Amino acid sequence: MDLGIEIKEQGKSYSVNYENASGWSRSLSRLVEDEVVFSMRDARELLKKGDVVIYEVYNLWKTLPKIRELSEKTGINCDVTVLNHGIISTSGSGELFFTYGHRHEKCYSEIYSLLAGEAFLVSYEEDRKRTTMTHMEEGDEVLISPTSIHRLYCGRKGAVVVGLVPKEAGHNYEAVKGRGVPYAVFLKEGQYEYPKNPKFKDVELELSDASKGRTLEYFFETPDEVKNLLGMKSL
Numbered sequence: 039m040d041l042g043i044e045i046k047e048q049g050k051s052y053s054v055n056y057e058n059a060s061g062w063s064r065s066l067s068r069l070v071e072d073e074v075v076f077s078m079r080d081a082r083e084l085l086k087k088g089d090v091v092i093y094e095v096y097n098l099w100k101t102l103p104k105i106r107e108l109s110e111k112t113g114i115n116c117d118v119t120v121l122n123h124g125i126i127s128t129s130g131s132g133e134l135f136f137t138y139g140h141r142h143e144k145c146y147s148e149i150y151s152l153l154a155g156e157a158f159l160v161s162y163e164e165d166r167k168r169t170t171m172t173h174m175e176e177g178d179e180v181l182i183s184p185t186s187i188h189r190l191y192c193g194r195k196g197a198v199v200v201g202l203v204p205k206e207a208g209h210n211y212e213a214v215k216g217r218g219v220p221y222a223v224f225l226k227e228g229q230y231e232y233p234k235n236p237k238f239k240d241v242e243l244e245l246s247d248a249s250k251g252r253t254l255e256y257f258f259e260t261p262d263e264v265k266n267l268l269g270m271k272s273l
């Protein structure tokens with residue numbers, strides 16, 4: 039699917055370029071300030087070397103004409119998150135870079151599609167005391183449940199993820215602030231580990247693999263189907 043953006047590989051991370059690009063970035067210092075990292079000690083040690091950009095979010099629906107038109111017609115936002123590869127530690131082992139995480143204010147689903155790299159989607163269902171960790175490779179999609187707290191971790195490479203979500207869904211960051219998520223993704227000597235966050239009690243972890251999807255194509259061809267998938271009323 040050609041979204042009209044250029045993705046470039048830069049070491050283990052990626053950059054995104056397109057005309058009139060507009061977006062925002064989040065740095066490690068903010069994640070530390072809000073205490074959403076697993077090891078505050080490791081994060082503070084790393085910060086002594088200087089702040090680092092963890093991820094950038096580009097609002098394609100604001101500036102790319104074709105997507106803006108579709109977004110206005112459907113009420114669906116289309117954003118791209120560029121999550122850099124990195125480890126929050128000075129030792130080379132520790133928690134991988136991640137997005138802050140949030141819950142939607144209104145009961146709508148969201149679709150994440152991985153355009154490049156490798157990622158894990160953490161989805162925490164608070165009522166069911168269950169966390170699902172879904173491994174994503176290029177071309178994979180995940181349908182995020184409307185009530186979950188969700189966060190992305192990078193893998194051995196960074197990640198470029200496109201998200202489709204109703205404009206009205208909203209972001210509740212308070213659900214994550216001061217505690218993070220129940221399970222983190224660590225990289226230790228090249229191997230993934232999923233340590234449990236002691237701030238959460240009795241939460242189960244389920245590991246799964248994502249599957250390939252074509253929702254991005256459907257967004258352009260049959261957007262009403264995507265609206266149904268996200269829990270919106272069709273036109």
Ligand SMILES: [Fe+2]
Nearest residue numbers: 142148188203
């Ligand atoms: Fe979301």
